[in-house]
Amino acid sequence: xxxxxxxxxxxxxxxxxxxxxxxxxxxxxxxxxxxxxxxxxxxxxxxxxxxxxxxxxxxxxxxxxxxxxxxxxxxxxxxxxxxxxxxxxxxxxxxxxxxxxxxxxxxxxxxxxx
Amino acid sequence: xxxxxxxxxxxxxxxxxxxxxxxxxxxxxxxxxxxxxxxxxxxxxxxxxxxxxxxxxxxxxxxxxxxxxxxxxxxxxxxxxxxxxxxxxxxxxxxxxxxxxxxxxxxxxxxxxx
Numbered sequence: 001x002x003x004x005x006x007x008x009x010x011x012x013x014x015x016x017x018x019x020x021x022x023x024x025x026x027x028x029x030x031x032x033x034x035x036x037x038x039x040x041x042x043x044x045x046x047x048x049x050x051x052x053x054x055x056x057x058x059x060x061x062x063x064x065x066x067x068x069x070x071x072x073x074x075x076x077x078x079x080x081x082x083x084x085x086x087x088x089x090x091x092x093x094x095x096x097x098x099x100x101x102x103x104x105x106x107x108x109x110x111x112x113x114x
Numbered sequence: 115x116x117x118x119x120x121x122x123x124x125x126x127x128x129x130x131x132x133x134x135x136x137x138x139x140x141x142x143x144x145x146x147x148x149x150x151x152x153x154x155x156x157x158x159x160x161x162x163x164x165x166x167x168x169x170x171x172x173x174x175x176x177x178x179x180x181x182x183x184x185x186x187x188x189x190x191x192x193x194x195x196x197x198x199x200x201x202x203x204x205x206x207x208x209x210x211x212x213x214x215x216x217x218x219x220x221x222x223x224x225x226x227x228x
Contacts, residue, residue, distance in 0.1 A: 006157075043203070043218045056215070090157055101207070102148070103216055105157040 003027065004106035006091050012112045013081065021076040021109045023091030029104075031097040032074040034066060037088040037108070049074060050097040081113045116141045120204045120219035127194055127226050135189040135222045137178075137204035145206040147171075147180055147187040148216070152201045161189075161202070194226045 004025045013019050025032060034046040048056035049068040063085075065077040074091055088108045094101040120137040127133060139145065146165045150158040162171030167182035176191045187204060204219040 004157075040220075042220050043216075045215055048215070092158075102160055102163060103207075104160065105150075107157040 004091060004093055004104050006089075006106035006109050008109060009107065010110045010112075012114065013078070014114050015081060015083075017081075018077070018079040020078065021089055021091075021111075023074040023076075023106055025072055025074075025091075025093035025104070025106075027093055027104060029093040029095050030071055031094045031101070032068060032071075033092040033094075033103065034074065034076055035090040035092065037090055039087075043090070047076075048097060055097060078111075081111075083113050086111055086113045116145065116206060116208055116217050118204050118206055118217055118219040120202075120222055123201075123221070123223040125222060125224045127224070129196055129226055129228050130193045131226075133189070133191040133194045133198075133224070135202055135204075135224070137187045137189065137219060139185050139187065139204075139206050141185075141206055141208055143208045145208045147178070148205040148207070149176070149178055149187070149189050150203040150205060150218075152203065152221070154200070158203065194224070196226045196228055199224055199226045 007022045031050045033048050036044045045058050046060045047066045052068045063080050067075040088110050090108045091106040092103040094103045117140045148163045149161040151161045152158050162173040164171040164180035167180050170179045178187050178189045201221045201223045203221045205216045207216050
């Protein structure tokens with residue numbers, strides 16, 4: 001596979017469930033990102049990882065917990081979510097986290113919280 | 115802070131019509147500018163980019179010129195096709211600092227009718 005892949009593509013979960021989103025990049029990049037895309041809102045940056053170290057957390061609720069075990073993989077662990085967390089979650093990667101670098105996106109996970 | 119403003123949609127055009135989607139930005143530094151496209155059910159794909167003033171990005175018949183004097187990066191295509199129907203996002207990424215964040219506009223939905 002090439003580029004950035006995300007699994008699952010669709011996820012439905014109850015508010016008491018625990019689930020994880022997975023992202024994998026095959027581009028040899030050093031930086032990875034999680035974004036949230038809700039209807040009628042701009043894309044929101046959630047987390048930034050550079051060389052497996054979290055470098056940014058944009059005031060995201062603790063019910064979202066990221067993990068970056070190596071530079072190719074990024075997870076988003078979900079627990080006790082709320083219906084308003086239903087959205088498309090996009091993963092992206094770039095060569096580095098420096099400004100101006102092109103970010104490459106995965107296809108996203110469509111999350112529905114019941 | 116830095117921001118991106120793009121024209122509200124939806125935009126509906128007939129096939130072979132001329133397309134312009136306006137984008138203006140506010141940035142304290144010298145940002146790189148991007149257009150991303152999101153086809154239905156998919157993630158974001160980089161369409162084109164420009165890294166300095168007067169640069170022209172182009173791809174698949176789309177063009178945008180980095181205009182520092184008007185702080186704009188308008189997207190144009192001379193003859194749209196039905197397959198161009200998608201949501202288009204303008205974004206910037208500033209150099210400097212420790213963050214490589216992309217700041218997105220709200221997106222413009224384009225529908226092309228045969």
